[in-house]
Amino acid sequence: MDFANILFGGPCNRACPFCIGKQLAPALRQNNLRLYPLRSQDEFIRQVRHRGIGQIVLTGTNTDPQLYRHEQRLLEDLRRQLTQTQFCLHSNGALALRKMTVFNQYDRVCLSFPTFEVDLYQRLMGSRKVPDLAEIVRQSRVPVKISALAAHTSAEFLDRLLEIGIRRVVLRRLYGVKETVRLPEGLVLRGDYRGNPVYDWNGMEVTDWSFDSSESTSLNLFPDGTISPDYLLTRASA
Numbered sequence: 001m002d003f004a005n006i007l008f009g010g011p012c013n014r015a016c017p018f019c020i021g022k023q024l025a026p027a028l029r030q031n032n033l034r035l036y037p038l039r040s041q042d043e044f045i046r047q048v049r050h051r052g053i054g055q056i057v058l059t060g061t062n063t064d065p066q067l068y069r070h071e072q073r074l075l076e077d078l079r080r081q082l083t084q085t086q087f088c089l090h091s092n093g094a095l096a097l098r099k100m101t102v103f104n105q106y107d108r109v110c111l112s113f114p115t116f117e118v119d120l121y122q123r124l125m126g127s128r129k130v131p132d133l134a135e136i137v138r139q140s141r142v143p144v145k146i147s148a149l150a151a152h153t154s155a156e157f158l159d160r161l162l163e164i165g166i167r168r169v170v171l172r173r174l175y176g177v178k179e180t181v182r183l184p185e186g187l188v189l190r191g192d193y194r195g196n197p198v199y200d201w202n203g204m205e206v207t208d209w210s211f212d213s214s215e216s217t218s219l220n221l222f223p224d225g226t227i228s229p230d231y232l233l234t235r236a237s238a
């Protein structure tokens, strides 16, 4: 098994029209933002240890994991109990600058960031507050990867990411939405990662990620305490 997800549920600080978490059964997206320990936390740790899983991702079904009240405490406890495991945050970046201390305690971070343009950001994320990505990268002590939307990725967008110091980008398709995707010309095919093409953009790695062709496997701790390797459910990750 490649990795494990700890999934948070609750109100979000963004309102993406295509948020997959909203399509999940209510139990799987119930609010756990104030809970400590999480439901089934000990059993999840036991299974991660037993299966030798090397990476845990803190992410959301329908919320931003940085809204979790006990983020730092959870991370510290997990590190104490799982000394061989790496920890990764998947967030929309809205709280990154306010929570930089804990942000820098992960091994790496992936931020959902589809555009620098306010109007387009509003359309895609339901808010006009575009996180200051350049400042986040400047203050980050850990590698930051960007998760963007394939259908809205332009050469200018990739150039700007490169300019502020991003070295890895993953391009996603909107789940369940018919869209035309034309990737920027100039991407040079470098290989593939689990069936997904990996390109080079002037030294930046760009993966064209399609959930449907992915062969990744994961163990998931849902907000209601369900522990499941069901890959379909992981599509809800923020």
Ligand code: SF4
Pocket (backbone or CB within 6 Å): 012, 013, 014, 015, 016, 018, 019, 020, 021, 060, 061, 062, 063, 064, 092, 112, 125, 238
């Ligand atoms: S997609 Fe992510 S950031 Fe957007 S509303 Fe859903 S959980 Fe929040």
